[in-house]
Amino acid sequence: MIHQALFFIFAAICVAGALNLLLQKHPISSALSLIVVMGSLALLYLLLGAQFVAAIQIIVYAGAIMVLFVFVIMLLNAGIEEHTEGSRIAVYFGVPAVAALVGMVLYVLLKTSHIEYQVQLGGFVKPTRDVAMLLFREYLLPFEVTSVLILIAIMGAVVLARREP
Amino acid sequence: MENLITLAFLVVKILVITHVLLGAVAYTVWLERKLIGRMQNRWGPTRVGPFGLLQPIADGIKFIVKEDLLPPGVNKPLFLLAPLLAVALGLTSLAVIPFGESITIAGHTEALQISGFMRADGSIFDANVGLLIILGVTSIGVYGIALAGWSSNSKYSLLGSLRASAQMISYELALGLSLVGVIIMSGSLSLRQIVDAQGGNILHWNFIGGWQFVAFFVYLIAAFAETNRIPFDLPEAETELVAGYHTEYSAMKFAMFFMAEYANMFTAACVATLLFLGGWHSPFEGISWIPAVPLPPIVGALVPVFWFALKIFFFIFFYIWVRGTLPRFRYDQLMAFGWKVLLPLAIANIIVTSALVAMNLAPIGPK
Amino acid sequence: MVPVTYYLVLSAILFTIGVAAFIFKRNIITIFMSIELMLNAVNLSFVAFANMHHNLDGHIFVFFVMVVAAAEAAVGLAIIISVFRTRETLNVDRVNLLKL
DSSP states (O other): OHHHHHHHHHHHHHHHHHHHHHHOSSHHHHHHHHHHHHHHHHHHHHHTTOHHHHHHIIIIIIIIIHHHHHHHHHHHTOOOOOOOHHHHHHHHHHHHHHHHHHHHHHHHHHHHTTOOOEEOTTSSOOOHHHHHHIIIIITHHHHHHHHHHHHHHHHHHHHHHSOOO | OHHHHHHHHHHHHHHHHHHHHHHHHHHHHHHHHHHHHHHTTOOOOOSSSGGGTTHHHHHHHHHHHSOOOOOTTOOHHHHHHHHHHHHHHHHHGGGGOOOSSEEEETTEEEESSTTOEEOTTSOEEOOTTHHHHHHHHHHHTHHHHHHHHHHTTOHHHHHHHHHHHHHHHHHHHHHHHHHHHHHHHHTOSOHHHHHHTTOSSGGGSTTTTTOOHHHHHHHHHHHHHHTTOTTSOGGGOHHHHTTGGGTTOOHHHHHHHHHHHHHHHHHHHHHHHHHHSOTTOOTTTTOTTSOOOOOOHHHHHHHHHHHHHHHHHHHHHHHHHHHHHOOOOOHHHHHHIIIIIIHHHHHHHHHHHHHHHHTTOOSSOOO | OEEHHHHHHHHHHHHHHHHHHHHHOOBHHHHHHHHHHHHHHHHHHHHHHHHHHTOTHHHHHHHHHHHHHHHHHHHHHHHHHHHHHHHOOOBGGGOOOSOO
C-alpha cells in the first residue's frame, strides 16, 4: 500500500520533470527539471532496495554532473533557445521517429507483461559490502578500464577547454 | 498504539534537534562576533542584554521586519527558490547524524538520532549508507548558491556563484576521498557503526588510533572550502564582489543564506567528530584508574551528548579562530591548492591506510 | 507490492521523453541533457531487473553507466565550450560548417 503510494508519487514527479525538460525554453529550467528527475529516481532506487546506487545517484549525477551542466550554462550565459530551419526538419522526421519508438516500446511491454514478479519493499536489500565484493573481484578488469577511461576524459577535457596561448 | 508512540517521539526528536540547531546557529553568530572582537582587541556586541547575549534575538527581529526587496530583472521563481533550497539542504543532513546511544523516557527507549530506530533486542537500526547521504546532501547544496547568483541578474552575484560552484566541485573530491580511509578502518558506511568501531578512550579514535591524522587535516581544510569560510570565502569576498552570491538578497531571504552557511558548518563539524574524533565517546572512557561516578539514568544518557557537543564546540571555535587569523586565498592559489596538494594527499592516505589494513598493522580496524 | 512491470513502463516513458527531447531541442546543452535522461531511464530498468532476479550485477552496471556518463559530461561540455568560443552560439543549426 505505502509502496504503491510512494511509487506513484515519485513516478509522477519523474514524468512531470522529464516533460518539463522537453517543454521549457530556457536551458537552466531544463537542467533543474532533470535534477528533479534524478532525485526522484534516487528515491525509486531506494524503493527497489538499491541504497548504494541511490546514494551515488545523488552524489555523482545530481551533485557532480548536473552541477557541471549548470556551471557551463551560467558560464556561457545561455539564453532562451531559438527555433530555426532545422527545427521544422526535426519535427517532420522526429514525430514519426518518436511515434515509432513509442509503438515499439508498447509492443515489447505488452509482449512481456506476463511477468508476474512483484517488487516487495525491503525484499532485496544487500549490504554495500556485497556490491564492493562483486565490483572488486568479478568486475575488477572493467573497473580498471573505466578508471583509464576517466583519466583519458579528464585529459581530453583539459586539452579541449584550454585557451590557445 | 506502539506505532503512534514511535511517530510522536519521531516528531519530538525532529522538532527538538532542528530548534537546538537553529538556536545554536544564532548563538554561534554571537560567539563569532564576540571572539573576533576579542582577537582584534574590541568588545564585540555589548549593548543588548548582559554581554550582548540578546543580540541574536534583536538581529532576528531586524531580519523579519526589514523590507523584503525584489530587485527588477531577477528570475522570480528561482530567486525565491534559492534561499529555501540552501537552508532546507543545510538542515537535511541532521536527519542521519547520531548524537548519542539511546535515552529512556517514561519507559520508552528512543535512539538519539532522527533516522535511528530501536530494534526489539535493544540495538539501534540506522541508515546503512548514512555517510553517503550526508555527502549527497552537501553536494547538492551548491545549487542554492549557484541559482541565487544566476537568478539575481547581477554581475557580482554571478561571479560569486561561479566561483562557489567551481570551488565546491573541486574541494568535494578531496573531501570525499579523505573519508575513504575512515571507511576502510571501520568497514561500514553507517555513522553509528563508524562511531562504534572507535569505542574507547582517545587512543582508539580514528584521528590517533586509526592513523588518520593526514585525512583529518585534509578533511578539515576541504570542509572550510565547502562551507565558504575564510580563508576560502572567495564566493562572497566583500572586497571584490560586494557580497558575492547574496548581494541582491535582503531581509529574511538573506538570513536564510546565513543560516544555511552556519548549518553547513555544524554539519561539517558533526562529520569530523563522528568520523575522526570518536563521536560521543568520552576521551577517558575505559581507563581503569578514573573512578566511575554514579549518575541518574537520564543524566547518564546525556553525558555522551555532552561530549559530542563539546567536540562540535571545539570545531566551531576553530572555525572562528581561523577566521580571525588567516587572510583570504587568491583564486589561482585556491584551485592549485585543492587539486595539487589536497587531492594527492587524500589519495596517498587511502593507499597507505589500505596497505596498513591489508598487512594487519593498524591498531584498530575492520573486524 | 508493485509489479516490476510498472518500473519498466516508467523507464520506457522516461527513455521516450529523452529521445523526443534529443530530437526536438535546438540548444546543444539541452540535447546533451536529454542523453543523460535516457541513461537514467536505462539505469532504472537495470535496478528493477536486479531486484527481480535477486542479482547485484544490475547495480554494478548502473555504476559503470554513471562512470561513463561522468566521462562523457566532462568531454562533452569541454567540446561545447570550445564550439561556443568559435561560433558564439549554442544552436545546433548554426553549427553547420566544418570550417570557419
